[in-house]
């Protein structure tokens with residue numbers, strides 16, 4: 001790969017006058033999406049099966065990417081003769097969480113962990129086939145455990161369980177909503193690859209060092225919920241004790257979530273810098289396995305909030321919209337977004353008392369400034385070390 005990559009960019013400015021003129025329509029953000037796609041989707045041939053990676057947004061999240069943008073991508077792929085399919089993977093874990101908010105109001109969160117509930121939230125958020133024009137396929141299966149193991153020489157990991165269904169496709173377009181992320185500082189194309197395209201095993205390996213059963217486990221007194229929940233039969237009870245066959249375990253965490261005994265399991269969370277490096281190792285497995293020449297990236301830097309679409313409380317935007325970025329390089333496209341975010345003025349923020357905080361100034365990397373426990377540079381350092389892209393780019397305005 002050359003050490004400078006092309007990133008195409010369209011600003012988000014929209015005019016409100018001259019409704020019917022071409023000059024006005026060229027400022028429309030969906031038209032701009034199409035103009036970016038014309039630049040980056042030069043690799044799609046008639047008949048290609050094209051996977052379109054999306055994130056449909058967690059339940060109660062209201063800042064996930066609007067389906068209108070995704071619809072534009074689907075339409076464009078069809079116009080090139082490609083056959084598009086939306087693809088998604090299941091979230092980490094197996095069990096949704098029920099929270100009692102008041103006497104008569106129980107909410108259910110963490111619903112993207114298995115296909116049935118994930119599909120419902122996709123429909124609710126406008127990602128159904130009748131609206132978007134393409135079917136949605138879970139490429140890691142109903143439970144998120146179907147994978148193909150790809151060997152890599154990563155910073156921490158030597159192989160990656162890439163979602164198996166990805167390999168049914170010829171090309172992939174990765175659509176990302178650029179925004180903050182609690183552990184990795186920001187979420188963009190690299191996170192869509194490193195978390196969004198892997199099976200639960202490697203989502204677990206990004207977040208956790210290990211897990212094991214502790215002495216608090218009481219198999220003679222409980223309902224053996226862990227054995228019932230395990231999707232691969234990796235847990236057995238012998239001589240009054242349970243044991244886990246780690247060779248067949250797919251690291252789905254169902255046993256931990258379904259066990260009703262407190263502290264029967266011990267799991268060790270990784271520090272955020274290691275999480276980020278392992279996420280990039282995962283991304284390296286996806287790019288290596290699928291082929292970098294077969295993947296294109298489009299980042300929508302719109303509704304840029306502090307937290308990820310995978311949680312229920314994204315918060316309000318922290319900077320103005322920055323526009324649309326497209327590239328064949330996942331590192332360059334994310335770096336261009338972070339640079340634009342850094343150069344943008346912040347938006348004023350309201351405190352819970354209803355007063356206003358001063359906005360962060362242009363020149364400050366906002367995610368790192370607001371969430372001091374993570375740094376945007378971690379992703380880039382790891383990605384360059386693994387050789388999956390460039391931090392140097394030429395920004396070409398559309």
Ligand code: SF4
Nearest residue numbers: 217218222225226259
């Ligand atoms: S891990 Fe939990 S569910 Fe499984 S045997 Fe031990 S106490 Fe029972």
Ligand code: SF4
Nearest residue numbers: 230249250252253255
């Ligand atoms: S033993 Fe492994 S595969 Fe089985 S439920 Fe636990 S984490 Fe999942």
